[in-house]
Amino acid sequence: MSKPIVATTSLAGCFGCHMSVLDIDERILELIDLVDFDKSPVNDIKKFSRTCDIGLIEGGCCNSENVHVLKDFREHCKILVSVGECAIMGGLPAMRNGIPLRECLEEAYLNGPTVQNNKLKLIPNDPEIPILLDKVYPCHEIVKMDYHLPGCPPRADLIWEALIALVTGGEMKLPYEVVKFD
């Protein structure tokens, strides 16, 4: 039987959740025995080459590209998991949600104290740049998400346990320390 296939991505996140995946230390050797990776920053595969079993999503959606990537993941993955605070609730990037987008952009590019030499009063508008969304969305407000792994980042043990449970079909171990955050 072929191994389950995993894909991962970081949307509006800081890659901290991916770092936390690497934090499983030597168990990474066990992991590559258990699963194959498709599209993921871990192996630098840029495009889906096949249907995957599990997609791990870090970060929420702050621009149009995030939305496309997320929808692409939904199409190619049987199970999608929101990994970490940003994917689940928008996280730090969502702090801008209380401020109108125009104000954010004008502060960043026109009026902020660190703005220099923007004589043309331009806000970046190259067609190549993904377009910002009106606010930062958690993943489940864009597509259906099957599971949520909380934490900022979720601990390596939690990610490990979740992956093992998904791959083996067993019950996930959720000791108190893993889900208690304060």
Added chain:
Amino acid sequence: MKKFTQKVLEKYHHDKTRLMDILIAIQKEFGYVGSDAVEQIAQELSMSEVDVEQTLSFYHFFSMQPTGMYSIYLNTSAVSNMMGRTQVAAAFEKATGIKFGQVTPDGRIGLFETSCIGMNDQEPAAIINNRIFTKLTSFRVKEIVRDIKEGKPVTEMYTAGFGDGANRDDAVQSVVSNNIRKIGPILDPNYKVGEAIKKIIAMTPEQVIAMVKNSGIRGRGGAGFPTGLKWEFCHNAEGDRKYIFCNADEGEPGTFKDRVILTELPRLLFEGMVVAGYAVGAREGILYLRYEYMYLEEYLEKILSAAREKHYLGKDIMGKTGFDFDIRIQFGAGAYVCGEESALIESAEGKRGEPRDRPPFPVEKGYLEKPTVVNNVETLCSVVKVILKGAEWYRSFGTAESTGTKLLSISGDCRNPGVYEVAWGFTVNDILEMVGTANPVQAVQVGGPSGSLIGPNEFNRILGYEDLATGGSLIIFDENRDLLTDVVLNFMDFFIEESCGSCSTCRILPSVLRAKLLKILNARGVAQDIDDMLAWSRFLKASRCGLGQTAANPIVSTIKNFRHLYEAKIQTRKAYDTGFDLSRAVQEACEVTGRIPNI
């Protein structure tokens, strides 16, 4: 403001448990409580400014910014909408040139929305400078705004005659109508004040309690706790002082029967409080009255003074040595949750109206930590009749579990909205026949937003604690109403507005559920959304008080009884839809950067 504030503080003896009264006095005089006043109050009462602001910011009718020389509060209840509030609201905005939530630049007019003001049988209604204006029309709005611009006092702005009964009293002079449609033992106008007091002073308190217990009367606010038992607990509780509260915070949208009692039979109510005081051994009674009924203040004070003169109140009542009891009025300031008894007590102590954790129950530790009975207006009135005519007589009305009669506040699509006193045990069909309906009835809301919305297949259910318990509000919707938009959405807005914010369940879930409902109304819903709403609603049960626990009832009861309305609006081709629309989400960024969407 400084001098006035000083005077008010002195009037209330610098007592911080009277903070509500202090703030109300200042708000009434100036239309707001400024930060200077907050600082002054905090200093004089040895409180922190934040503590003063806690109370100040909690209540709807307090404001830290000026609310205009004329503050207009237009009711937003579902029935108000049904009776044409939208046009009236638009007329107000047009005539004043401002939007709701704003004050005109010259500071003359403030325009605000407010939750149900207890006038459901004469909507749309508004409160302007504590006077009530009912049955508003676009034309009437023009007249009112014209009068305001001319600077007429509100008392001179009425064009129609005053309402019926005591609404014409010199101390009321209001256009409000009682609309009493059916009289029973409680509303019986042939009542002689003082007879019940005369009777109880010949009895022991224990005998009075036994009689009330024997009558089987239960709390009329909606929860239905046996009144005699409550009194007994309080009677037996240790405490050098005890208190009787009358809960007249009638905030449940659709309820207005207490307003009618307070207008027509305040003496009966006060006598009921005296009886309760005698039974539990309290010397002080407090009528907690909702701010919306401020127009009754002068009238009620007048009646209290008269009662003192006749020795129905005060020292040695009716010659009984050592039987002292007096009543004061405590106003709220606009918060539905204060109808919950422990929140009401918190509020009367000058704090935010947040429900307390129980136990201890108020009968053990209530107002100022002393044993306290909190009874509904109607309960206290019923007790007087029990005393006068006996428990047996009282039990002859109603059913075995629900004895006596109930005042119903009936409004919505019916010929004769108003107050009806009926014995418990009638079916909804009986009631509908009694009030008269023009069009086929689609649904009846029993017990306000926290109750349930039932359809014709349940109209044979009976009103009573054993089946359909109700605080007395019945709202009728005919076949032309859109239940989800006109009713459920309005009720969810109400719960979101009125949550005290203490429990996260009640603070968050109603908003989440409302978003789901809107998604369905916007044709983006799927079957999963209906199931989600039901599943998530269950978590509200973790809330501390009844408001939170029932906040999903509008949705839960309509899914249960009118599921087809939801199913008609959902997408059947999709199993899942988040409702996300990329082109709408990038619109703003494109406008700011001048880009063409290339998504």
